[in-house]
Amino acid sequence: MGDQEQSFYVQGMSCANCAKTFENNVKEISTVKNADVNFGASKITVEGAASIEDLEKAGSFENLKITQEYEDTPQKSFWDYVKENGNVVGSLIFLALGIALFFQIGEEHPVTIGSFIASIVIGGHRLFIAGFQNLVKLRFDMKTLMTIAVIGAALIGEWIEGAAVVILFAISEALESYSMDKARNSIKSLMGIAPKTANIMRDGQQQEVSVDNIQVNDIVIVKPGEKIPVDGVVSKGESSINQASITGESVPVYKGLDDEVFAGTLNEEGYLEVRTTKLVKDSTLSKIIHLVEEAQNEKAPAQQFVDRFAAYYTPLIMLIALGVATVPPLFFGARFETWLYQGLAVLVVGCPCALVVSTPVAIVTAIGSAARNGVLVKGGAYLESLGHIDAIAFDKTGTITKGEPVVQHYQNLSNKSDDELFSIASSLERQSQHPLARAVIHYAEQFNLQHYEVERFQAQTGKGITGLINGTDYQIGSPGMFQELSAAVQIEVENLQEQGHTVILIAGNNTVIGIIAIADAVRDMPKQMIKDIHALGMKHSILLTGDNDKTARSISEQVGIKEFLANLLPKDKQTQIKQLSQKYGKVAMVGDGVNDAPALATADVGIAMGSAGTDTALETADIALMGDDLSKLPFTVRLSRRTLNIIKQNIGFALGLKVVALLLVIPGWLTLWIAILADMGATLLVTLNALRLIKNKETN
Template identity: 60%
Template sequence: MSILGKAIENNKEIYRLQGLSCTNCAAKFERNVREIETVNDVQLNFGASKLTVIGEATVEQLEKAGAFDGIKVLPENQKVPEIKIPFWKKAENRTTMASLIFLLFGYISIYSLGEEHLATILIFALAILIGGYNLFIVGLRNLTKLQFDMKTLMTIAIIGAAIIGEWSEGAVVVFLFALSEALESYSMDKARESIRSLMDIAPKTALIRRGQQELELAVEDIELGDTLIIKPGQKLAMDGEVIKGQSSINQAAITGESIPVLKTIGDEVFAGTLNEEGSLEVRVTKRVRDTTLAKIIHLVEEAQAERAPSQAFVDKFAKYYTPAIMLIALLIAIIPPIFIGGDWSEWIYRGLAVLVVGCPCALVISTPVAIVTAIGNAAKKGVLIKGGIHLEEAGRLKVIAFDKTGTLTKGTPEVTNMKAIDGHDTNELLAIAMAIEKFSQHPLASAIIRKAEEAGISLNDYRADDFHSITGKGAKAFVNGQKYYIGSPKLFEEMTPLSSFVHEEVNTLQIQGKTVMLVGTTEEIIGLIAVADQVRESSSEVIQKLQAIGIQKTIMLTGDNEATGQAIAKQVGVSEVKAELLPQDKLAAIKSLRKQYGKVAMVGDGINDAPALATATVGIAMGGAGTDTAIETADIALMADDLNKLPYTIQLSRRALRIIKENIIFALGLKLLALILIVPGWLTLWMAIFADMGATLIVVFNSLRLLKVKE
């Protein structure tokens, strides 16, 4: 590739589009842009109204490519206030109303002057020209290029109606088609509002302090390390860390949580959240394009562009469907007059009716409008679904596997029991454990460190060196020159036989649902420490809801021992427990479940157990807000650390799947019924367009029901 070619390929620009009216128009616009010589590749996201151009093209070139549909092209970062024009004030809607007025006058003229009168024909002709002018321009241009889309079919049908003298029917077809286009555009705007509302959550300017100066700056001009000054009742413009003050922050816009969260010095806060009480000073930690809100918006838009399996089927079907309809219409128009002496005017009329009713509009839009609506609704509730395929797969789930720590439990374990053995004291036991665990990232380590700090034990007296983690079992280090181990009873059993006393103590604590860690050397055990992780109050209720909505099996996967796992499982009500699992064992468990049940979800924190999350049919991460790993790893991220979002997500996905199936069946069924009515000659042109328009609108409004799915 030449240097120029590489430069074009690496030049990527993203634009926002206004006036993108339908899926057919979007496909044509994408083709036109692709034909620009300096454009290497193009991707159009219909749901988000975004255009990605790889190569070089001016805004003027892009708008010329979309001139047939009046598409306006704006650079992604350009600030242009969106002018909301009332539905009835839009130019295309005014021409539709004018067409209706002439249509009504035409029918009055029929009753007063007769259908064949010149004045009647002229009135209907005016209704056709006013309502269908833009349609004819595009349709005739497509016809010259042999591009057969919906507008081409309509143009042929209306011109054909005029030729055979069906002026009134041609006028009705034009009006109904224009009305359906206007209503489809309106309903798609409603579906896209979920993204627009996300974009408007965060303020566009903020008050910051630099040195001794306080400045009101646009968010694009705010730098890392700047100090935001947040007053009560204000929204945060950037992500950051609280450095002064404390206040309750309403994070509903990001996490979907309705209860405000208390934030103090050192806590993370997010752009778009609302400061309810006190004043705060926040150090900016992310640029505006990298905030959690910006990532959510980007991923929601990308998700809406991704083709779901049902959409891929529809697109493939429509590719062959339109030419087939044109062939059927042609055969109906010419075969009966030629072979059985049928009336040419009558059979051409029937062929035109096939063209009109055969428009694939309802079928093509049946899936994307449902996907756009469902993903947008979920985002507003704090659930990030990263594509139509994941939305559909979540609707087919039969089994859900849960990581224990931080998912079914709070993930903040506390030391509940300590017992020193053979002359050692508990302070020595706790100090040695703390010295080793200081280097560990395991959740249980933090519980030991907190307990030691409460007991006033200083690290200066116990120093650990040469720390090594023993995956899935514990850790070892030299403490004050002596090699010590801390870990599961299984680890110590591999080194030295456990006494009956230790066995009995361990079993008693494990039956109570506690995790037991032993501390000692290869020769002796100096004591044991029991830690318990508190079960989330919502876990039991969530498991019951999942079982009530038809999830066949809920399974807890844990690295804990069998007794602890069974005790926690009994509290929360899961169907099955797989305990003492290393990360690779969890991966194997998910593979086994997929083989047995087909569709399996894994719910975890998105940081640990990444292989299991990736292997599951649907990986669901808890607490995505502020956790880049969770957002990147999972197929679905519950932005709040709240399991209650899970049943809502499954129900939304199932509803979306059902609505997509309803849309496809209805769109095809109505077309089939209309085609059957052509045989006895019962299908008129206006009935054909009414059926097509009705199918499109019913599909769209059926999809918009997904906006009403609640938690």
């Protein structure tokens, strides 16, 4: 295989420390040059040659199962996780038996002690194997701490508490595994969206094939109620397509001939034939899945802090525990057994389970929640950064506006009907390729207006068009095309231009008979979106555009944007983003992901919209709004802030509870029972707190 990269899915990876141990074990395989475990996505990427057997051997300490392809396994209950973690049920039975014997024949009886030893061995044999391996390699993680604590409890005769530590730690591990799998379900739900097989037409016959065998230009048959298996364009039929899985849109979208459709979307009512444009591995859905998986491996600053802190925290706890166990007996004449017990309790309460799980569960859950709502966040760092944004800049064309000039207003100054006026205007403009001409033609087509034959057609570059229709000379073009304008027409032109419109005049025999105002149409959502953004406390909103000041001011006022910067080239937008950062602090940039790429890359957070099927947006943006829907922006800001709050709550609570429990050492009140219950309670609470993000909906 050489040094090529291979990706494998991992089942059974219960904790971040276990993932790190697995990664280190894989790196020790002689044929592997490097390995990278993505704990959030439960995936490993290996550089070099490694078989599934090699990888499973490296993961044998936790009975990891490795597969080349994603396997859609049934969802497990919490007790399934408990049973998978150290034969907890058997351990519980022997612990219960030991407690019963404790009251019947005493704690010193060999049968009682034997029951507790059986409970410890059955429930903790995997824990001890991993703990001893870590001790040999001087790796100090949770399993190392627990192994030392249980052995110490056994040495001083605290059998019942040693067994309880094993069982409660196993339940804590099961809880972490359960919570991570709940968080990972967001990816699993994406992976299960697209069908595995499809009906295609080959050699004039319909046949069912695996989606992996579908080639570009194959014709795929999609019946009503079926999911579309590939990215492609409609070659026959029409239907309403539910695109919520890709774009987050709640309302089905009409699709007809030559319209683009995406793998994983639902054909609701009509028969379709779809010509494949991308292989399955290159589909928009596949890219989203890949990017979400990678995003879950991109650590947020808060998670990086926790990782760095944990690297020093665990050795520090071991030193504190050693000090608690030795200083009072050696220097103050205290009983050695009493303070050794206290030292063991410090080891248990100092276990960083809750701290380690506090951030990744929140990040993974939030990214999955965003993906289900049509927002692709490419890493925890960007999710966190968005919560700290002080200013947000918007590209105008294609973002705030539709990017298509349309007729906004007109004034008929003749005795002709409005239909007659636009029939003349559109007949003249049909000879032109100018974007403004297309706006007039499109307006006329909406009302199925008739066309006139144009004679003596002539185009005046930069000004307009002249032509003869039914014996009358007509002119259509910019105001500069006409020598003299009446005062009333001049005032109306200036008023419309002040409002940001481009003005076209129509004249017959040199007399102005109509005024048409054209402008890039503002999208339906920006006004409410800007209102929501400001309501969230975003202090500064800025419009960036290559248009003139009048147009920029008009658009800004229409949608409620506070500032505008006009007459900008694409490179100027990048410069302005830098200047806005210096002026306001952290800045987000929202654009269409094509010509805005430099500005998107320069901003603290680059947000591309309308990116379903647009490779450029997926590549250049930190966050992509998949449904061309700006209403997702306030939702994403709220999600970011909520995630940040939950992470802060989790870290604060996890550390605070440790401090409180450790303070109990001073009067000698800390017991192994309190220690393990405090640790497991903290893990449970931070996990449940993080999983609240699963319920986060776009309407929140």
